[in-house]
Amino acid sequence: MSDKKPLIQPRTLKGFRDFPPALAMPREQMIDKVRTVFRSYGFAPIDTPALEYAEILTGKGGDESDKQMYRFTDNGGRDVALRFDLTVPFARFAAQHIGQLGTPFKRYHVGPVWRGENTQHGRYREFYQCDFDTIGTNANAADIEIALIIHDILAALGFERFSIHVNHRLVLNGLLASLGLAEGAPAILRALDKLAKIGAEKVAAEMQATAAVAPEQARQILETVQIKGSNSEILEELEKKIGQHERAATGIANLRQLLAAFAAAGIPENRLALDVSIARGLDYYTGTVYETLLDDLPGIGSICSGGRYDDLASLYSKQHLPGVGASLGLDRLMAAMDELGLLQDSTAPADVFVVQFTEESLAHYIAVSRRLRDAGLRVELFPEAKGMGKQLKYADRKGIPLTLIGGPDEMAKGVWQVKDLRDGVSEEVGDGDLVEYLQGKL
RNA sequence: GUGGGUGUAGCUCAGUUGGUUAGAGCGCCUGGUUGUGGUCCAGGGGGUCGCGGGUUCAAGUCCCGUCAUCCACCCCA
Incomplete structure (x- = not known):
């Protein structure tokens, strides 16, 4: 052998990760659970290419996301980029195919996205998102459904303590309009979005600096936004303060309907938190906004956020496509689940696990494995007729609970020795009773 | 992108004011035990000290650069 050839150092790029079984299996399990929830609401899966024309993707999420985009010229001289979320490709998709799809259209999309930003705990350059949206309807029922899905996903994944923070842009807009601040809304909301992080004083300062908000106006905004109390108490307060404004009244009514729906669904009230300070930095939200936080790990940030937008595909089509949706950060969620x-x-x-006792009897083991698989069991047959100690050790290390031993003695009697590796107890089971016995042990 | 911490065996980490063949625990492999794992006993393999350069008689140890990772800011999922 030539050991002269310099070896290439095996390594992965910053922010990109390998998934050995110990990581890939829980991720697959998560995706399965999430998918089951989507399907239970009648959402259909779609997929889109990882790579798009750069012009499709750029300029949609502001300067920040453009800077973070992986962008290059392909071998055909095309200016292309890797998608940095699933929403923009969906907008393109909707503009391109809505004629065949019909509305309302409900889709979910699970796949990797890429952002060239600095890494941190639960933040990578390649990560999975699960997006789900209903487009083509303005009905508040669609907004409610999105919130219910967020709830059901987290419940399905085993989370107990979480809260879906909801707010409504119309409430915020109504508030600002009542103060004569409709003009500066985007800048004010961007400042407001930082409330939890930097505190009321700094938010007030930023609003005064960037949106020409008077100190008294800032005080009123922050007072309204920080109303405390139960969800219905907050609604009452809002009603009193800004309920006379038509837009705000609509927002309040929608939120009231959402609360009623959650109550009707029998969901504990503390899982839905009306939070008037949630604005979401993005300009395109026009109605309900969501942000989901884990009570035990608030520091990890929102793990599922979204909201209602007026027109998803206006950049690509003249067809008016309002919608509502949210996206779930799988990798961040997985980091959280790991921590919890x-x-x-x-x-x-x-x-x-089927022990291969002797190579001569391989057909016997393949036959029994097949029978068990047909019965829905996951069966691994060891590929080599190594010593039984080796094989059992292998099975044990993989955490396989049951082993099947069928050597000459068992074959002569027409039985199998079933050894439970969890307690070390073995039992002889007749060939005919095998499937039922194993299923009973699991 | 900015600021800071950390990189020594597969994993978690020791390693003195620079000083000879760099250690431990766990894991891994072999045997005790060719029809029984997880316990026990004995033995064994495994390290260009992240990488590159510099200072020095001498660098895991000091300096510079670089890559990776963690934390904070920013932004978000």
Whole structure:
């Protein structure tokens, strides 16, 4: 062998990760659970290319996202870029295909996105998002459904303590309009969005600096936005303060309907938190806005956020497409679940391990494996007729709970020895009773 | 993009004011135990000290650069 050839150092790019089974299995399990929820609401899956023409993607999320975009010229001289979220590609998709899809259209999309920003805990340059949107309807029922889905996903993943913070842009706009500040709304909302992070004083200062808000106006905004109390108490207060404004009244009514829906669905009230300070920095939200926080890990940030927008695809089509949706950050969620010990689920790749006692009897083992698989069991047959100690050790290390031993003695009697590696107990089981016995053990 | 911390065996980490063949625990492999894992006993393999350069008689240790990672800011998922 030539050891002269210099080896290439195996490595991955910053912010890009390998997923060995211990990571890939929980991720697949998560995606399965999330998908099940989407489907239970009648959402259909779509997929789009990772790579798009740069002009499709740039300029949609502001300077920041343009800077973070992986962009290059392909071999055909095209200016292309990797998608940095799933929303913009969906807008393009909707503009291109809405004629065939019909409205309302409900889709979910699970896939990787890329952002060339600095890495941090739960933040990578390649990460998975799960987006779900209903487009083509203005009905508040669609907004309610999105919130219910967020709730059901987190519940399905095993989270107990979380809260979906909701607000309505019409409430905020009504508030600003009542103060004569409709003009500076985007800048004011961007400042407001930082409330939880930098505090009321700095927010007031920023609003005064960037949006020509008078100190008294800032005080009133912050007072309204920081109303405390139960969800219905907050609504009452809002009603009193700005309920006479038509737009605000609509927003308040929609939020009231959302609360009623959650109550009707029997969801604990503390999982939905009316929070007038939630604005979402993005300009395009026009109605409901969502931000989901884990009570036990507030520092990790929002793990699922979104809202209602007036027109998704206006950049690509004259067709008016209002919608509402949210996106879930899978990798951030996985980091959270890891931290909270929700990821400890068995990662065993199989339920039953079949020992290959002798190579001569391979067909016997393949036959039984097949029978068990047909019965829905996950079965691994060891590829080599190595010593049984080796094979059992292998099965044990993988966390496979049950092993099937069928050597000459068992074959002569027409039985299998089933050894439960969890307690070390073995039992002889007749060939005919095998499937039922194993299923009972799992 | 800015500021800071950390890189020594597969993992978690020791390693003195620079000083000879760089250590431990766990894991891994082999044997005790060719029909029984997880316990026990004995033995074994495994490290260009992230990488590159510099200072020095001498660098894991000091200096510079670089890459990776973690934390904060920013932004977000």
